[in-house]
Amino acid sequence: MPRLEDRDPSLDDPENDVASWSRTKELQKILWNGGFAGIAFPSAYGGLGLTPEHQHAFNRESQGYEMPLRINVPTLAICAATVLDMGSEQQKRDRIGGALRGDELMVQFLSEPRGGSDLAGVTTRAERDGDVWILNGAKIWSSGAYAADYGLCLVRTDWSVPKHAGLTMFLVPVHTPGITIRRIRQVNGSTEFCEEFFDDVMLPADSVVGEVNGGWAVASRQLYWERTSMGGGSPYVSGWGRGIPAAAARSLAGLARSVGRLDDVAVRELIGESRANHLVQSALVRRVTIGLTTGALPGPSASMTRLMHAETDWRDSDIRVDIAGSAAVTGATGEVGELSLNRQAGSLGGGSTEMARNVISERVLGMPREFAADRDVPFKDVKQGRA
Amino acid sequence: MDFDLTPDQKLFRETTRKFLESEVSLEKVRELSTGPESFDRAWWARGAELGWTALLVPEDQGGGSVSDAGLLDLLIVAEEMGRLVSPGPLLPVNVVLSALVDAGGHDDSVGSLLAGEAVATWAVYEPGGGWAPSAPGVTATPDGDGWVLSGVKDRVESADQADLFLVTAAAPEGLTQFLVPRDAVTVEPTTSLDLVRRFGAVRLDDVTVPASAVVGTVGQAGESVARQQQVAGVLQAAETAGAVDRVLEFTIAWAFDRYSFGRPLASYQALKHRFADMKTWTEAIHGIVSDAGSAVQNRADDAAELVAAAGAYVGEKSTAIIQDCVQLHGGIGVTWEHDLHLYLRRATVNRALYGTPSDHRRALADIVISREAA
Ligand SMILES: Cc1cc2nc3c(=O)[nH]c(=O)nc-3n(C[C@H](O)[C@H](O)[C@H](O)COP(=O)(O)OP(=O)(O)OC[C@H]3O[C@@H](n4cnc5c(N)ncnc54)[C@H](O)[C@@H]3O)c2cc1C
Numbered sequence: 001m002p003r004l005e006d007r008d009p010s011l012d013d014p015e016n017d018v019a020s021w022s023r024t025k026e027l028q029k030i031l032w033n034g035g036f037a038g039i040a041f042p043s044a045y046g047g048l049g050l051t052p053e054h055q056h057a058f059n060r061e062s063q064g065y066e067m068p069l070r071i072n073v074p075t076l077a078i079c080a081a082t083v084l085d086m087g088s089e090q091q092k093r094d095r096i097g098g099a100l101r102g103d104e105l106m107v108q109f110l111s112e113p114r115g116g117s118d119l120a121g122v123t124t125r126a127e128r129d130g131d132v133w134i135l136n137g138a139k140i141w142s143s144g145a146y147a148a149d150y151g152l153c154l155v156r157t158d159w160s161v162p163k164h165a166g167l168t169m170f171l172v173p174v175h176t177p178g179i180t181i182r183r184i185r186q187v188n189g190s191t192e193f194c195e196e197f198f199d200d201v202m203l204p205a206d207s208v209v210g211e212v213n214g215g216w217a218v219a220s221r222q223l224y225w226e227r228t229s230m231g232g233g234s235p236y237v238s239g240w241g242r243g244i245p246a247a248a249a250r251s252l253a254g255l256a257r258s259v260g261r262l263d264d265v266a267v268r269e270l271i272g273e274s275r276a277n278h279l280v281q282s283a284l285v286r287r288v289t290i291g292l293t294t295g296a297l298p299g300p301s302a303s304m305t306r307l308m309h310a311e312t313d314w315r316d317s318d319i320r321v322d323i324a325g326s327a328a329v330t331g332a333t334g335e336v337g338e339l340s341l342n343r344q345a346g347s348l349g350g351g352s353t354e355m356a357r358n359v360i361s362e363r364v365l366g367m368p369r370e371f372a373a374d375r376d377v378p379f380k381d382v383k384q385g386r387a
Numbered sequence: 388m389d390f391d392l393t394p395d396q397k398l399f400r401e402t403t404r405k406f407l408e409s410e411v412s413l414e415k416v417r418e419l420s421t422g423p424e425s426f427d428r429a430w431w432a433r434g435a436e437l438g439w440t441a442l443l444v445p446e447d448q449g450g451g452s453v454s455d456a457g458l459l460d461l462l463i464v465a466e467e468m469g470r471l472v473s474p475g476p477l478l479p480v481n482v483v484l485s486a487l488v489d490a491g492g493h494d495d496s497v498g499s500l501l502a503g504e505a506v507a508t509w510a511v512y513e514p515g516g517g518w519a520p521s522a523p524g525v526t527a528t529p530d531g532d533g534w535v536l537s538g539v540k541d542r543v544e545s546a547d548q549a550d551l552f553l554v555t556a557a558a559p560e561g562l563t564q565f566l567v568p569r570d571a572v573t574v575e576p577t578t579s580l581d582l583v584r585r586f587g588a589v590r591l592d593d594v595t596v597p598a599s600a601v602v603g604t605v606g607q608a609g610e611s612v613a614r615q616q617q618v619a620g621v622l623q624a625a626e627t628a629g630a631v632d633r634v635l636e637f638t639i640a641w642a643f644d645r646y647s648f649g650r651p652l653a654s655y656q657a658l659k660h661r662f663a664d665m666k667t668w669t670e671a672i673h674g675i676v677s678d679a680g681s682a683v684q685n686r687a688d689d690a691a692e693l694v695a696a697a698g699a700y701v702g703e704k705s706t707a708i709i710q711d712c713v714q715l716h717g718g719i720g721v722t723w724e725h726d727l728h729l730y731l732r733r734a735t736v737n738r739a740l741y742g743t744p745s746d747h748r749r750a751l752a753d754i755v756i757s758r759e760a761a
Contacts, residue, residue, distance in 0.1 A: 253756045262756070265749065272699065272748025275755050279696040283674030284667075287390070291670075296390040304667040360666055361659035365639060368654040 001030060001065035014190035020070065021105065021147035027068035028102030031238065038076070038100040040235040045084065046097040052235035059240050067239030068102070074143070075099050077229035077236045079106035079152050082222040083171075086210045091171060095150060108222070109139040109153035109172065109196065114384060116141065117355050119223075120163045120216060121374070123384065124155045124198065126170065133157075133208075135172070135201040143349070145194035146181050148174050154219050157212060159380040166379055167215030169222075171207045178202070188342040223351065224302065230350035231305025232285045248316070248339055252323060255336070259327050270319045277312045284308050300363040303356040310353045313346040389459075389677050396463060399438070399453045403467045406437060411473050413726050419474055420582035424548060426474040428506070435503025439464050439477060443485045443618075448494070449501050458618070458684040462625040462676065469629025472729045474583035476545040478626070479508035482619045483553045486564065486611055490603035493566060496551055507551035507566075509615065510540035510589055511741075518742045520555060521612050525591060527558040527565065532598050534558070536565060536591040542740070546574045546587030553602065553615075554591065560606030565596055581736045582729060613691065617683045619741050620694040624676045624701040627737045628669075630730045631705045635669050637726075638712040652715070661711060668704045675700055692754050698747035702738035709734050 011020045031037045039055040041047025048054070080096045087095070098104035112122050124137025135155060145151065151172045158166030174181070178201035184193040210218040228234050252271045256262040285305050291297030320336045321328050328337035347353045361367045374382040392400065410430060411419075419425055435441070442457035442464075444450020453460045461481060468477055484500055484507070487493045499505035511520040525538030536556055543552070552567045573590040603611050639662060642653040652658055679693040709731045713720035720727050738744065 251755075251759060253752075253759050268752035268756075269745055269748040271755060272695070272751035275692075275751045276696040276699040276748065279678070279693060280671050280675045280700045283678040284671040285674075286678065287670060287674035290390045294390050301670075304670055307663070307667050308671060354660065357660040357663035358656070360663035361653075365653075365659075365662055365666060367642070367659050367662065368651065370656060 001027070001034075001062065001067065004064050004066050007066045014186075014188055014192070017144075017190065017192055018147065021144065024068045024070040025102045025105070027066060028071050028100075030102075031068065032101050037102075037238070038096070038236070039238065041080070041084065041096060041100065045092045046100040055235055055238065059238065062239045065239075069239050070144075071099065071102075071105065072234075072237045072239070073229050074108050074226070075104075075106045075148075076238070077234040078108065078222060078225045079150075081225040081234070081236055082152060082218065083209065085221050086169075086218045087171075088206065088209075090206065091209065095171065098149070104149040105144065105147060107142050107145045107148040107151045107174070108226075109142055109145075109151040110219070110222075111139065111141040113138055113140050113195075117352055119154070119219065120167065121379075121382070121384075122154050122156055122167065124153070125159075126155045126157050126168060126203065128157075131205055133170070133203040133205065135170070135178070135198045135203055138195065138197050140184075140193075140195045141349075142194050142196065143192050145174060145196060146183060150174060151196075152209065152218075152222060154215055156379065157215075160378050161213075162376050163374055163379045163382065164216040166213055167219065168212050169209040169215040169218035170203055171209055172201070172203060176201060186342060186345075188338055224299070226350050227302040227306045227356075231288070231302055231309050232281065233289050233302065233305055248320075252316075252319065255320060255333065256323050259324055259333060261323060261325075267323055270322055274316055274319050277315055281305075281308050281312045298364055300359045303359040303364070306350065307353055307356045307360070310347040310356075314343050317343040389673075392463075393454050395453045396460060399460060400463050400467065402437060403464050404470075406434070407467055407471050407473055411471060413472065413729060416472050416474065416583055416729060425545070425583045425585045426476070426548070428503075428548070431475055431506070432503030434475060435501065439475075440480055440484060440501050440503060443481055444488055444497065444501055448488065448497055450488075456684050458621070459677075459680050461622065462680045465622045465625040466629035466632075469626035469631075469733065470633040472581075472583070472630065472733050476506050476508065476548070478619055478622045479544045479549070480506060481622065482509045482615050483507035483551065483566075485618050486553055486602055486615050487566070489611055489614065490564075492599075493602065496566060500551075505550040506545060506548050507553060508543055508545050508549040509619065510543045510546075510552045510554045511612075511615075512540060512542035514539055514541045514588065518746045520616060521562055521609060523555045523557050523562070525554060525556040527556040527563055529559070530595060534565065534596050534598070534600065536567065536594045536596060539588060539590050541577065541586075541588040543574075543587050543589050544740075545585060546589055547576055547585050549574075552589060554589075555608065555612060558605055562608040562612065563605050564602040564608045564611065565600045566602055567591070567594065567596055567600060571596065579736070581732045584733070584736060616741065617690050617694045620698050621676065621679045621683050623737050623741060624672075624679065624694075624697040627701050627705045627734050628672045628676045630733050631669055631672060631708050634709050634712050634727065634730045635665055638715055641716060658715065661715070665708050665711060668708060672701050672704060692751065695742075695747040695750045695754070698742050699744045699751065702744040702747070705734040706731070706738050 010016055038047030039050050040052050043049035080099050083091050083095050126133040126135045151174055153170045153172045156166050157168040178199045180197040182195045183191040185191050252274055256267050261267045288301050288305050317340045321340050324333040324336045327333045362369050441450040442452045442461040487497050500507055513524050528535045550569045554565045554567050556563055571594045574587045576587045579585050643651050645652050675697045679697040682690040682693045713727050719725050
């Protein structure tokens with residue numbers, strides 16, 4: 001792999017998304033050709049069929065090299081993992097293989113303009129017409145959709161039953177007639193987010209993942225992998241870090257030095273606090289992983305690592321702003337301030353931290369579920385908005 | 388508590404828990420708080436029989452552990468003691484034992500500590516000073532074959548009942564530790580926020596000790612003091628983890644039992660979300676304690692860093708969690724009768740002792756910055 005110091009820094013510019021994605025594919029191809037792609041994926045689908053520990057060892061060694069980090073989430077760690085668990089043989093071979101070879105990227109078409117937290121309340125619909133399905137509706141907040149090839153798309157296929165029972169998951173080719181993609185600009189300038197409109201999109205029957213009207217089971221698996229990868233416990237992530245902007249990856253000590261505050265005791269305490277948080281975060285990931293494999297913790301416990309990840313992230317954002325001081329808003333370290341405007345992204349993407357807290361209190365601690373006005377109600381009778 | 392304890396460790400935990408539950412209930416803890424002594428020596432000797440003093444001592448010196456990872460076994464005891472705010476000099480005795488065993492010699496003292504006949508403590512703080520165990524003001528001056536020690540140590544745990552004091556002093560050759568007997572020093576009790584953990588100031592008024600009182604090598608105590616800090620730090624964090632675990636457990640039970648407006652507290656999202664945070668932090672506390680424990684057990688390169696991370700995180704979150712549990716109990720939570728304050732006292736003392744969260748953060752920054760410079 002190319003050395004990290006030779007990496008083209010213009011790829012970090014949020015305006016340079018397209019180049020950054022094609023570089024990701026190039027790097028993944030290098031990994032594939034070198035025989036290191038998909039270390040923990042089964043060999044039948046293009047992986048190496050080795051253990052998470054092998055992947056870990058590789059990740060350790062890969063520090064210092066430019067890695068295709070952006071393919072990890074969601075393509076490999078969420079979408080390919082879900083296809084592996086729930087897809088047909090053909091889908092596993094095509095999609096997992098395509099991703100590992102560096103040919104294809106996948107995205108998640110889950111959230112909708114009417115709401116993301118209430119995921120099972122989606123209103124994008126598919127109707128069967130002979131051999132094909134006809135898709136209509138809209139999705140939103142899908143990261144990287146413009147650069148992607150396939151989307152895991154959750155839609156409603158039966159309106160006469162309560163919400164969880166009428167859903168189906170499809171693998172949708174992103175660049176197909178009837179799909180319009182519009183980019184949405186984020187506060188940090190990135191145009192990573194997309195909105196998709198589906199107008200009579202024709203999908204062959206074999207694009208269903210899992211069972212027709214069994215989409216919630218697929219989505220649940222997908223959410224499991226999302227929580228796991230957001231928390232830092234996925235066996236399918238190759239390389240460390242998230243391909244995040246340079247300002248976030250920059251060392252706090254380096255930042256402190258650049259603003260002349262490295263010897264300030266208050267600043268040193270912030271640097272130490274951040275280091276403690278990161279060590280605690282990885283300790284929690286290790287603990288939850290062991291807890292899940294030994295059965296000592298219930299499955300939804302991965303939400304705890306998801307919550308901790310958000311907490312560590314936003315505390316880092318605040319610490320960076322504190323260290324940089326006024327230089328974060330007008331001066332050499334301005335990117336620190338810019339980045340802080342997007343502080344909540346990590347607490348929303350991958351499901352909000354409020355939903356994670358619901359999961360922990362209700363499904364880990366067994367506390368009473370929140371009142372749901374749509375429980376056991378045929379979906380067509382459920383209120384969709386204030387009007 | 389680790390999720391992957393061996394069957395032997397699980398059995399050890401059960402035995403420890405049963406013993407503590409039958410011997411030192413929280414009622415007993417309250418009684419001890421007004422008694423002349425914070426623990427009974429005969430009781431401590433029975434704890435020693437259960438292995439509480441043996442775990443850091445090699446088998447050929449009469450010690451031994453359940454899993455061959457003595458420190459990890461000892462963390463089990465610390466955690467169980469935290470769950471019941473138990474009395475007893477677990478931390479000071481074991482820190483001193485680990486120092487003596489690493490240094491070699493002092494066989495008689497090791498033997499009597501092991502048997503629970505003697506109690507030792509770790510004298511590292513000094514009046515008016517912060518947490519700087521390697522920069523003592525107490526001096527050691529050579530005198531014939533022996534040494535003269537002068538100065539004062541304070542915040543010395545279990546000083547009132549200790550027979551032996553591991554004193555860190557500045558000798559002309561550098562940092563040196565001595566094992567000083569009780570009759571050579573004067574102990575003045577000081578106040579303690581904890582109901583059963585007691586502290587004292589220890590005066591060394593030109594105390595003469597023989598050369599055999601030196602622990603390890605004259606002038607070379609730096610590394611062993613660092614090691615003692617790690618053992619103390621992780622033991623204390625494990626004890627706090629046990630306390631937090633227990634408090635969260637009974638506060639969650641309370642949230643299910645207590646009703647307001649016709650429904651249990653556990654059904655209100657505003658409270659459920661706080662419980663979700665507290666559960667996450669509590670698991671994180673256990674996680675960092677066991678990572679730090681393994682590193683100290685294995686004498687890994689990152690042991691000091693992980694212990695500091697545990698000190699910073701556990702100190703801060705434990706008191707935040709327990710105070711929030713007081714809030715969630717409402718008025719009953721701030722009464723003397725309720726057990727919450729016993730736990731809050733223990734956690735507050737642990738947060739302040741052997742390094743505050745700020746001390747640990749500065750230590751972490753030093754590590755991070757020097758690593759980046761390398
Ligand atoms: C960086 C980023 C990347 C993303 N990538 C993708 C992607 O690739 N694909 C995709 O499909 N989506 C993606 N999302 C969307 C994301 O999953 C949603 O933003 C998220 O699930 C929240 O949904 P919402 O935005 O509709 O907020 P809403 O559901 O409208 O929620 C608004 C607020 O109300 C709170 N809330 C809602 N319901 C409850 C409740 N029952 N109890 C308590 N609080 C509640 C929420 O937590 C939130 O704070 C991404 C989002 C971000 C920020």
